[in-house]
Amino acid sequence: MASPGAWTSRREAPATSADGVRLRYDWWDLPALLWRERWLMALVFLVIFVLGALVAFTMKTSYPASSSVLVRLGQEYVYEPRAGDAGRGAVPDADSVIQSETEILSSAHLKQRVIERLGLGLIYPEMARKYAVAAPDEKRKIMGQAIQSLTADFKVETAPSTPIIRVSFSHEKPEVAARVLNTLLEEYLIYRRNVLSEVTSPALEAQRRGFEQQLAKADDAYEQFLNANRIGDFTAEKTSLSQLQAQIEQQKYQTDAQLQDRLGRLATLAGQLGQVSPEIGLFRDQNNGSDKLVQLKVQREDLLARYKPDARPVKELDAQIAQLEAGVASGRTTGDGTKRFGVNPVYQTVQTDKIQLAAEVQALRKARAELDQQLQQITDRRIRFAALEPQYQELSLDRDVLQTNVRDFTVREQQSRAAQEIAAYSNDSIRIVERALPPTRGKSLKKPLFVLSVLFAGFTALCAGLLRAFLRPGMPTPRSAARTLDLPVLGAAPMKA
Known part of the structure; x- marks a missing residue:
C-alpha cells in the first residue's frame, strides 16, 4: 500500500494537465497564496514605500494667502450702441459678470504684469538666476514657466448667485504670498479698466469729423438753393404765403360785400333823387x-x-x-x-351821398382788382414753392440727419472720454473686501503623500504577490487540489527541500 505522502506530494506540476484541467481556488486559498509570496511582496512594498517617503519628505511647505473681491454691476457692462438706440441699456446677468471678472483675474497677461512689477527674483529666485544668464529665447521660456507656476499657485473660487470672488496664492514664504496677491489685485484693478473700457473716442472723433464735412457740403448746397431761388427761409415764407393768401382772400370777400352794399345803396339813392325837388x-x-x-x-x-x-x-x-x-x-x-x-337840403344830402357812394364803388372796384392781382401773385409763388419743395425737403432732410449725427457723436465722444477719465481714477463696481495678510499656517503634502505612498506600496505589493501566486505552477493547497481533481485529500506532508 502506498504511503500517505505519495497522495499528497507537493511536487510542482504544470498549472494545467494534459487533459486541460484548470486549477480551482476559493477565498480561503488567498492567505496561503500570499504567504508563499511574502518575500516578494515585502521587497516590492519596501521599494515603493522608500521612494514615496523620500518624495514626501522633499515636499516643501506652502503658505496660502487669501483675499476676496466684491463684484457689482458697473457702467462698463451696460450696452451702449455705437450708432442708433437699439438695445441701449441692456445689461448681463450677475453670473456673467462674475465669470468675466474671473477670466480677467485668471489671465496670463495679468500674471506677467505682477512678475514684471515685483521682479522674478522675489517670487521664484531659482528661475531668476537662470533668467539672468539665459539667452533671449530662453528668457521667454523661463518667463512662460514662471507665469505657469504663478497660475498653478493662484486659485480663484466663486459661488453661484454670490457677488464675491475668493482668490488665494500659495508660496514658500508667507510675506511673499501676501505681497504677490495684493499686487495682483492692484494690477487687476488697472488691467480690467484696459480690458472693459471701450476706447472709442478716436473712432467717434473720426466719425464726427466725417459727418461734419458732409454737413458742410450739405449746408453749401442748401445755401446755394436758397440764394438761387431768392428765398430767405423756405418754411417761414411758405407759412407766410399761406397766411397772406388767407388774409387777402378774406379782404377780397369783405371788399366784394362792401361793393355790393355800396351798389345797392347807390341804386336806392338814384331812385330817391328823382323824387326830391331841387x-x-x-x-x-x-x-x-x-x-x-x-x-x-x-x-x-x-x-x-x-x-x-x-x-x-x-x-x-x-x-x-x-x-x-x-x-x-x-x-x-x-x-x-x-x-x-x-x-332843398334833402336833395343836397341825397346828391352828396350819391357822389360819395359812387366814389366808394370806384375805390372798391379798384381794391378788388388789386386784391385779385395780389392773390394771383401769391398763388403763382405758392405753386413755385410747391415745385421747389421736394428739392428743399431732400436738402433739409440731409442737413437734419447730418446735424443729428454730428450732435449724437459729439455727445457720445464726450461721454466716452468722460467715462475713460472717470474709469482711470476709480473702480466703482469692484471692491476689495479683504486684503491679503501674511498667513501664519502653512500647507504641506508630506502627510497626504506619505499616506498615499504607504497605500500605494501595499496595493502594489499585494498585486505583485497575487500575480506571482497565480502564475506559479502546481497546486498550492490541498483544498485547491481536491477542488481541481475532484478527489479527496487524505493527508499532506511538507515538500522536501
Whole structure:
C-alpha cells in the first residue's frame, strides 16, 4: 500500500494537465497564496514605500494667502450702441459678470504684469538666476514657466448667485504670498479698466469729423438753393404765403360785400333823387299893418318928447294911428309879404351821398382788382414753392440727419472720454473686501503623500504577490487540489527541500 505522502506530494506540476484541467481556488486559498509570496511582496512594498517617503519628505511647505473681491454691476457692462438706440441699456446677468471678472483675474497677461512689477527674483529666485544668464529665447521660456507656476499657485473660487470672488496664492514664504496677491489685485484693478473700457473716442472723433464735412457740403448746397431761388427761409415764407393768401382772400370777400352794399345803396339813392325837388321855399312875410302901426306909435312917442299932446303934429299922428287901427281891426290892411326860395337840403344830402357812394364803388372796384392781382401773385409763388419743395425737403432732410449725427457723436465722444477719465481714477463696481495678510499656517503634502505612498506600496505589493501566486505552477493547497481533481485529500506532508 502506498504511503500517505505519495497522495499528497507537493511536487510542482504544470498549472494545467494534459487533459486541460484548470486549477480551482476559493477565498480561503488567498492567505496561503500570499504567504508563499511574502518575500516578494515585502521587497516590492519596501521599494515603493522608500521612494514615496523620500518624495514626501522633499515636499516643501506652502503658505496660502487669501483675499476676496466684491463684484457689482458697473457702467462698463451696460450696452451702449455705437450708432442708433437699439438695445441701449441692456445689461448681463450677475453670473456673467462674475465669470468675466474671473477670466480677467485668471489671465496670463495679468500674471506677467505682477512678475514684471515685483521682479522674478522675489517670487521664484531659482528661475531668476537662470533668467539672468539665459539667452533671449530662453528668457521667454523661463518667463512662460514662471507665469505657469504663478497660475498653478493662484486659485480663484466663486459661488453661484454670490457677488464675491475668493482668490488665494500659495508660496514658500508667507510675506511673499501676501505681497504677490495684493499686487495682483492692484494690477487687476488697472488691467480690467484696459480690458472693459471701450476706447472709442478716436473712432467717434473720426466719425464726427466725417459727418461734419458732409454737413458742410450739405449746408453749401442748401445755401446755394436758397440764394438761387431768392428765398430767405423756405418754411417761414411758405407759412407766410399761406397766411397772406388767407388774409387777402378774406379782404377780397369783405371788399366784394362792401361793393355790393355800396351798389345797392347807390341804386336806392338814384331812385330817391328823382323824387326830391331841387329847391324849396325858405320863408314868406305876411303884412297886416301891425308893423306900420308900431312905427307910428314910436313916432308919436318921439313927438311927445318935443311937443305937447294937443300940438298939431301930435294930433295928426294920432289921427293916422286911429285910422290905421281901424283898418287893422277891419282887416283891410292884411296881405302877402315877401317870399324867399333856396336849395332843398334833402336833395343836397341825397346828391352828396350819391357822389360819395359812387366814389366808394370806384375805390372798391379798384381794391378788388388789386386784391385779385395780389392773390394771383401769391398763388403763382405758392405753386413755385410747391415745385421747389421736394428739392428743399431732400436738402433739409440731409442737413437734419447730418446735424443729428454730428450732435449724437459729439455727445457720445464726450461721454466716452468722460467715462475713460472717470474709469482711470476709480473702480466703482469692484471692491476689495479683504486684503491679503501674511498667513501664519502653512500647507504641506508630506502627510497626504506619505499616506498615499504607504497605500500605494501595499496595493502594489499585494498585486505583485497575487500575480506571482497565480502564475506559479502546481497546486498550492490541498483544498485547491481536491477542488481541481475532484478527489479527496487524505493527508499532506511538507515538500522536501
